[in-house]
Amino acid sequence: MICVQRTEIAIVGAGPAGLSAAASAASAGAAVTLLDRQEQCGGQLIKQTHAFFGSEKQYASVRGIDIARLLTEQVRALPNVEILNEATVLGYYQDDGVLAFEKDDRFQKIKPERLIIATGASERTLAFPNNDLPGIYGAGAVQTLMNVYGVVPGRRVLMVGAGNIGLIVSYQLLQAGVEVAAIIEAAPKIGGYLVHAAKVRRMGVPILTSWTIKMAHGQDAVEGATIWQLDEKWQPVPGTERELEVDVICIAVGLSPLAELLWQAGCAMKYVPELGGHVPVRSELMETTVPGIYVAGDVAGVEEASSAMVEGRLAGLAAAQSLGYGLTDAAGLIEEAQRQLESLRCGPVGEKIRRGLAQVGR
Amino acid sequence: MLEKTGVPTEQDLAGVIPPRERLARGPVAVIECFQRIPCNPCYTACKQGAIREFADINDPPVIDFDRCNGCALCVSKCPGLAIFVVDETYSADRALVKLPYEFLPVPARGQEVDLLNREGRVVGRGRVERVQNAKVQDRTLIIWVAVPKELSMEVRNIKVGDCQ
Amino acid sequence: MSNQMSNRMSNQTIICRCEDVTLEEIQNLIAEGLTTIDEIKRLSRCGMGPCQGRNCRPLLMNELARATGQDVREMKMPAFRPPTKPIKLGILLGQAGREENCQERADRGEGS
Numbered sequence: 001m002i003c004v005q006r007t008e009i010a011i012v013g014a015g016p017a018g019l020s021a022a023a024s025a026a027s028a029g030a031a032v033t034l035l036d037r038q039e040q041c042g043g044q045l046i047k048q049t050h051a052f053f054g055s056e057k058q059y060a061s062v063r064g065i066d067i068a069r070l071l072t073e074q075v076r077a078l079p080n081v082e083i084l085n086e087a088t089v090l091g092y093y094q095d096d097g098v099l100a101f102e103k104d105d106r107f108q109k110i111k112p113e114r115l116i117i118a119t120g121a122s123e124r125t126l127a128f129p130n131n132d133l134p135g136i137y138g139a140g141a142v143q144t145l146m147n148v149y150g151v152v153p154g155r156r157v158l159m160v161g162a163g164n165i166g167l168i169v170s171y172q173l174l175q176a177g178v179e180v181a182a183i184i185e186a187a188p189k190i191g192g193y194l195v196h197a198a199k200v201r202r203m204g205v206p207i208l209t210s211w212t213i214k215m216a217h218g219q220d221a222v223e224g225a226t227i228w229q230l231d232e233k234w235q236p237v238p239g240t241e242r243e244l245e246v247d248v249i250c251i252a253v254g255l256s257p258l259a260e261l262l263w264q265a266g267c268a269m270k271y272v273p274e275l276g277g278h279v280p281v282r283s284e285l286m287e288t289t290v291p292g293i294y295v296a297g298d299v300a301g302v303e304e305a306s307s308a309m310v311e312g313r314l315a316g317l318a319a320a321q322s323l324g325y326g327l328t329d330a331a332g333l334i335e336e337a338q339r340q341l342e343s344l345r346c347g348p349v350g351e352k353i354r355r356g357l358a359q360v361g362r
Numbered sequence: 363m364l365e366k367t368g369v370p371t372e373q374d375l376a377g378v379i380p381p382r383e384r385l386a387r388g389p390v391a392v393i394e395c396f397q398r399i400p401c402n403p404c405y406t407a408c409k410q411g412a413i414r415e416f417a418d419i420n421d422p423p424v425i426d427f428d429r430c431n432g433c434a435l436c437v438s439k440c441p442g443l444a445i446f447v448v449d450e451t452y453s454a455d456r457a458l459v460k461l462p463y464e465f466l467p468v469p470a471r472g473q474e475v476d477l478l479n480r481e482g483r484v485v486g487r488g489r490v491e492r493v494q495n496a497k498v499q500d501r502t503l504i505i506w507v508a509v510p511k512e513l514s515m516e517v518r519n520i521k522v523g524d525c526q
Numbered sequence: 527m528s529n530q531m532s533n534r535m536s537n538q539t540i541i542c543r544c545e546d547v548t549l550e551e552i553q554n555l556i557a558e559g560l561t562t563i564d565e566i567k568r569l570s571r572c573g574m575g576p577c578q579g580r581n582c583r584p585l586l587m588n589e590l591a592r593a594t595g596q597d598v599r600e601m602k603m604p605a606f607r608p609p610t611k612p613i614k615l616g617i618l619l620g621q622a623g624r625e626e627n628c629q630e631r632a633d634r635g636e637g638s
Contacts, residue, residue: 026394051441053401061403061439063500091608095498100608107617122580126550127589162368175465189365194397197368201521204482207368215537256584263606271599276585278481278603306400347398347420349625 003109007033007082008101009319010112012089012261014024016305017297018118019071020312024333025116025319025324033083033110034314035101037088037292042068043120044140045305047147049175050168053193054306064305065147071309089119092264094290114292114319117262118312121255121276121298126160129215135222139169139252139282152176159183160213160224164192166252166306173188173250181244183213184227186234186253213249214241222247255302262299262339265290268360274356275301283362284338285318286311294319301360303325303353310340369480370396379515380427380448389432389449389458392515393423395442407439434460438499448514457514458491463503469494469522476521477509485516541589542582544575551614552586556593563587564604576612 009025011018014036022034040046048064059067075081087103098111123138125131137145137153139161145151157178159170162185170180183200188210190197195206214226214236229240256277263269267288269280279301280288289295296315297308314337321330345353380390393404393411399421405413405423412429434447437460447460461506469475469490477486492506509517515523539549547570548638563586566572572586573579579586591598609618 038564043450051502053399053441055400056404056406060401061407061441061500066500089609090610091615093608102613102617103476105617107613107619114389124584125543125581127539127541127585129539132538132540132543132546190368192444193399194364194368195399195440195444197393198480199443200395201368201479202480204478256580258580259608260578260606263603264608271601271605273598317427342401343419346416346418347400349397353404 004098005033005110007031007110007112008323009033009114009116010035010110011116011118011316012099013043013118013120013297013299014038014041014072014083014085015118015120015297015308016045016067016071017120017299017308017312017315018043018116019075020309021116021118021294021296021316022075022080022081023071024074024084024313024316025245025325026081028317028320028330030080030114030320030323030325032073032078032081033084033112035084035087035089035110037097040068040084041072041083045071047143048305049147049172050167052306053304054344055340058306058309058344060306067305071333084237089261092261093094094264094266109155113323115265115296116263116294116296116312116315116319117299118295118297118308119258119261119299121257121302123251124254124256126213126251126253128213131216133216133218133222134220134361135217135218135247136249136251139165139250142248142250143169143172146172146176151180152251154222154246154283155179156181156246157248157250157251158213158227158244158246159252160188161185161252161254162187162192162197162207162209163252163254165255166195166250167192167196167200169250169252170205171196171203173209174200174203174205178248180205181246183207183229184213185209186212186230188232193276212236223268224247225249233332237250242302255298257299257302259299262288262293262295265293266294270360272301272356272359273277274352275303275360279356279360281360281362283284285334286315287318289362292319301356304344307341307344307353310337310344313337364396375515384427385448385450385514387414388451389434389447389460390427390430391425391432391434391436392446392448393425393436393440393444394446394518395422395440395444398422401441403439403441404436404445407436409433409435432460432505434494437462437504438502446518450511450514452508455511456508457473457511458506459488459492459509459514459517460504460506461518461520463505463520464501465522467505467522468495469505469520473522475507475523477499477507477513477517478519478521479516482519484521486510486513488517488520492522531567541585542570542572542575542579543575544581545571545573547572547582553593554588555592561590561596562602563590564602566590567604578610579604611625
């Protein structure tokens, strides 16, 4: 028999949301098991070499790589958190509330009293001719390649997408000595922070809005790309084609929440384009429609890491509180987290998020 | 326009460039942050109380040019690398621009470098007067570069050639 | 868009890179009358590879919406079943499980 381990709160994913959830739940007194498929905690933070925005409460002005270290140290210092690295969660069985995972080449099971899903998101791809040529990457993949493994993807890059990921990865490519031929963006406006855009512009990289990729070229690998302009109705305009000689094409067209565990658990899901795809319907305490299952971070809606950390804190507190922990100060802490989320989202860049969140309230 | 090109317009800049009288008095910060985003480290970094406390964290920074002494503490704290210090009193024909820099090679003091504008175009040559790399800057260097005075509001980056 | 693509016979647009399913194959299946992610998945294996549809599902949904006029928000999603990533059958069976089975068979005198 495969014995079923038990824990009070299991958290899937040790990125900014999962680590923050572990810290807040365990600080309240709950026994926490944190599972992550990587060998180190931090999720996507471990490749974010740039400093973060937000306020001091969300580690503003600290580099993502250092936030990963700080959060991990904070969680490691808590005796009631068990961290399982290199543990890939394989499924959730809603009938008996068991989470199955693979670790050390073994199929293992854990039955938590509360479950927090903080699995993050995956990169979206694009359909265009020859999109399977070697040299075409997700921008996040390139960031991992460079900043985690120290490998540059090529010599000259076309970046597709001027959201924060496209802009930041372009800057980091330049830092690594890779040329960025252009950043193209299908939308009529730059989607990422304009200060990130200004950083790459003063390095001489053009940003072309209302442009998209038509096709990639190459025999055995990418040798070039054809881009073309889009009209106000987002339709390509024949005759505007331009050829770019590049050996790498980076796709930075957004993220989709990694929600399969939520589907398996039977959580009510809703397709909300503003939040990146299918996201769970949830309460203000981040509890899904399945009692005892909480969400935090990009899986609940693609947003900045600063909000992911606060959502994690909130979900951790709420889960611990529902088990009877931290009753004296939980209410105040929960209120504080909700206030922080509100302030992070209240500006114009949070407008889309607010529109999305309005659709998923429980 | 800025949101299409990533380059601020004259009009955008007019709102953040210190008045002529203030520039004539010595170093002062120019905060090229034009978008409402949730961010406030410039306020927490400023020891002079020159950057006003944010009522809403999404507000763009508001600087009191009379309080700002151009110390450049905010330059390496700004996650957007959007703050520069300009000293138009540096010499008769040169202004000093202190800019954030996160590239290799790091220029040496005294080295001549290409001066780039906000579009990355070379607009002249300048001399590196100092390279600040204190621990508190957390690997965002501040390069002090002497530029022709008329370019003080143009130069926002440098290109360091191969070491001589 | 599709006319221009079919003009370039050598150029393929891949929707599902795990299972090498092209846009043309998807379009042909839709032209044959398939209207759901599940039907297309079963006939083409689109979304059944190592990534379990994480990369191709959004592209497939867009193409279905474009070709059939369905609203992506209302589109019926396929079932999401464990395991979320491919694992070896040996791991699925489990070390402990295997030992026990051997023991059971030995107890019944069946040898191993």
